[in-house]
Amino acid sequence: GSVPLPAFMLEDAAQPVLTVSWSLPFEAAGAISAKDFRASKPAVVVSHLIAYQGQGSLSEELRARGWTPDAPGPKVASGVPLSTEAGFALWQIRVQLTASGASHWREVVALIFAVLAALRHGSSSTAGKANDIQKSKSGGELPGSVLCMAADEVSALADLAWRYPDRSPTALELANDMRTAPCPSGYITASRRFFSSQGWKSAGSNAGGADARQAASETASRLLDFLRAEAASVVVAGAPQEPGVEWQRDPFYRFNFGECTIDAGTREAWQKAWTTPAAWWAPPPLNRYISRGSPAEDSLDDVGESPPQNQSNEFRKQATLRLPGVVWQSPCRPHLVPILPAGKQKHRPAVLWHAPGCLYASGQFSEVVEPLGDEPLGAITLWLPADRVASASALNRATGRLWLLSLQRTLEGPLYGASLAGCRWEAAFFSPRSDEEQNASAGIRLAFEAYTDVLPRFAVDVARLIGQHRGPVNASEMETVRGIARTELRGAATKLSGVTGVSSVLADVSPATVAEEAIALWKSCAAAAVGRSQALVTGRVGSDANVESIVGDIMTALPLGGVVADGAPLPTPETGALPAAVLTKRPTWQGPVAQSLCLASGVPSLVDVCGRAWNR
Numbered sequence: 001g002s003v004p005l006p007a008f009m010l011e012d013a014a015q016p017v018l019t020v021s022w023s024l025p026f027e028a029a030g031a032i033s034a035k036d037f038r039a040s041k042p043a044v045v046v047s048h049l050i051a052y053q054g055q056g057s058l059s060e061e062l063r064a065r066g067w068t069p070d071a072p073g074p075k076v077a078s079g080v081p082l083s084t085e086a087g088f089a090l091w092q093i094r095v096q097l098t099a100s101g102a103s104h105w106r107e108v109v110a111l112i113f114a115v116l117a118a119l120r121h122g123s124s125s126t127a128g129k130a131n132d133i134q135k136s137k138s139g140g141e142l143p144g145s146v147l148c149m150a151a152d153e154v155s156a157l158a159d160l161a162w163r164y165p166d167r168s169p170t171a172l173e174l175a176n177d178m179r180t181a182p183c184p185s186g187y188i189t190a191s192r193r194f195f196s197s198q199g200w201k202s203a204g205s206n207a208g209g210a211d212a213r214q215a216a217s218e219t220a221s222r223l224l225d226f227l228r229a230e231a232a233s234v235v236v237a238g239a240p241q242e243p244g245v246e247w248q249r250d251p252f253y254r255f256n257f258g259e260c261t262i263d264a265g266t267r268e269a270w271q272k273a274w275t276t277p278a279a280w281w282a283p284p285p286l287n288r289y290i291s292r293g294s295p296a297e298d299s300l301d302d303v304g305e306s307p308p309q310n311q312s313n314e315f316r317k318q319a320t321l322r323l324p325g326v327v328w329q330s331p332c333r334p335h336l337v338p339i340l341p342a343g344k345q346k347h348r349p350a351v352l353w354h355a356p357g358c359l360y361a362s363g364q365f366s367e368v369v370e371p372l373g374d375e376p377l378g379a380i381t382l383w384l385p386a387d388r389v390a391s392a393s394a395l396n397r398a399t400g401r402l403w404l405l406s407l408q409r410t411l412e413g414p415l416y417g418a419s420l421a422g423c424r425w426e427a428a429f430f431s432p433r434s435d436e437e438q439n440a441s442a443g444i445r446l447a448f449e450a451y452t453d454v455l456p457r458f459a460v461d462v463a464r465l466i467g468q469h470r471g472p473v474n475a476s477e478m479e480t481v482r483g484i485a486r487t488e489l490r491g492a493a494t495k496l497s498g499v500t501g502v503s504s505v506l507a508d509v510s511p512a513t514v515a516e517e518a519i520a521l522w523k524s525c526a527a528a529a530v531g532r533s534q535a536l537v538t539g540r541v542g543s544d545a546n547v548e549s550i551v552g553d554i555m556t557a558l559p560l561g562g563v564v565a566d567g568a569p570l571p572t573p574e575t576g577a578l579p580a581a582v583l584t585k586r587p588t589w590q591g592p593v594a595q596s597l598c599l600a601s602g603v604p605s606l607v608d609v610c611g612r613a614w615n616r
Contacts, residue, residue, distance in 0.1 A: 056282025067101030471514030531569030
């Protein structure tokens with residue numbers, strides 16, 4: 001048998017981190033060849049299953065044990081940091097740890113091995129649940145194993161990102177593809193798409209398809225057999241010092257490290273974990289939010305062409321509207337969607353704007369509304385005034401912030417698949433300036449962005465989850481979000497408006513208080529929704545009727561019924577008016593869809609789809 005590799009400890013880490021890695025030689029007996037490794041990308045499939053978030057995941061198990069930090073964002077990452085041309089590849093799993101987790105790093109290693117055992121032994125646990133993402137492309141379904149479903153998903157993500165890239169390949173990416181691609185047609189596709197062994201010979205023209213997905217699942221199964229416990233290299237940074245470790249100093253990188261001898265009992269526990277599937281592990285659910293990349297049929301011709309290049313600068317200045325914080329490029333102009341007769345629509349905002357064929361992009365100094373390229377994207381922003389927010393005391397503000405932090409943590413797992421598919425959401429409290437003409441009261445803003453064929457489903461699902469959330473479910477979760485809130489209130493956050501007095505009352509908030517505040521908040525929103533709510537829909541979402549239907553479904557999913565309307569309704573905006581500033585301010589895109597999430601899975605690092613900025 002092989003000689004077990006030692007474990008190494010690193011000193012003085014700002015964030016305790018555990019790294020478990022394997023060297024994968026391409027020329028060893030029975031190994032995956034360099035060609036198959038690059039064509040089928042089995043490491044991406046396995047990484048996708050290791051790093052996902054949600055019920056039954058490694059991340060959730062570590063979180064339940066208190067071994068990963070409480071802050072939002074991914075704590076488990078997996079991928080290939082190094083791959084030589086013909087020698088070997090390095091595949092690793094990285095886990096962020098708390099102080100408690102760093103003290104139990106041996107148990108964390110055992111949990112990782114148990115997940116690998118579950119992947120090897122549980123490939124038939126989802127038989128009969130084959131993903132339907134690729135049905136329209138392949139004409140059939142793949143076998144219903146965990147690896148097949150994961151291969152189907154990552155291949156669909158890769159195909160989508162290839163069809164609608166948000167940027168060109170970097171010089172380094174292009175150089176790597178030119179070095180490893182089998183032919184010139186693969187210079188820009190080799191690392192971004194999946195191939196079968198036969199398709200790899202002509203990479204670039206034969207990507208994707210059922211053969212490529214089948215090859216990915218099969219090579220992933222072979223890869224799992226190489227990820228043995230005795231072949232793993234373990235490095236833990238920031239763990240408590242242990243007796244018997246001889247510390248050394250690297251003269252080049254200037255850090256201290258030591259070799260930790262693993263006793264026979266720990267080795268035996270690791271080997272047992274490697275052969276015993278984790279009973280708590282479950283495969284990720286089918287991803288309902290992966291787009292087929294097709295816009296609404298009635299939105300294909302929803303925006304005119306840009307002004308010809310020979311038009312005068314004066315015309316261009318008139319065609320481009322520059323307002324504080326927002327630049328509306330020609331031909332992007334929002335229009336008001338007419339109000340349907342009473343009884344035709346159960347819920348709809350008092351004012352509904354539609355800017356077809358255009359989308360927001362974050363500029364350096366302001367938001368830019370510009371025509372879309374080929375991307376079938378859409379975005380919906382819904383503003384719900386709430387007098388309770390306008391008159392909130394320090395205790396109300398503290399309670400609302402704890403509710404929002406709890407919401408972000410709660411939705412992080414269920415919406416992980418949506419975030420990989422490029423879906424984004426926001427829930428934010430704020431108050432526009434008092435000098436604004438419309439909608440000057442405070443309230444809550446909800447925003448959603450996704451490919452347009454999944455946007456209606458995604459927005460309604462998230463709205464329902466937001467409306468059902470009542471805050472921390474127990475005392476432990478309450479203390480977690482309270483700690484996050486205290487951290488936020490330090491430093492620069494003390495200069496923000498609305499934080500005065502919040503810190504002193506955080507300790508007075510209980511889970512029951514948060515639940516009561518959530519109910520009161522939605523009653524306040526419901527009272528103002530009929531006469532004062534507003535919405536702005538941009539992108540290729542379809543006709544005005546389709547836009548009104550989607551926004552109505554979102555409002556129906558929220559708890560906005562059963563309350564008598566209050567206050568005077570908003571006046572109808574004049575011809576040529578633009579949406580209120582509250583609808584056009586830059587979204588925060590809270591929740592799981594943060595740029596850091598791209599480090600969590602092998603999928604985004606490959607196809608560059610997660611957390612996309614859509615800057616063009």
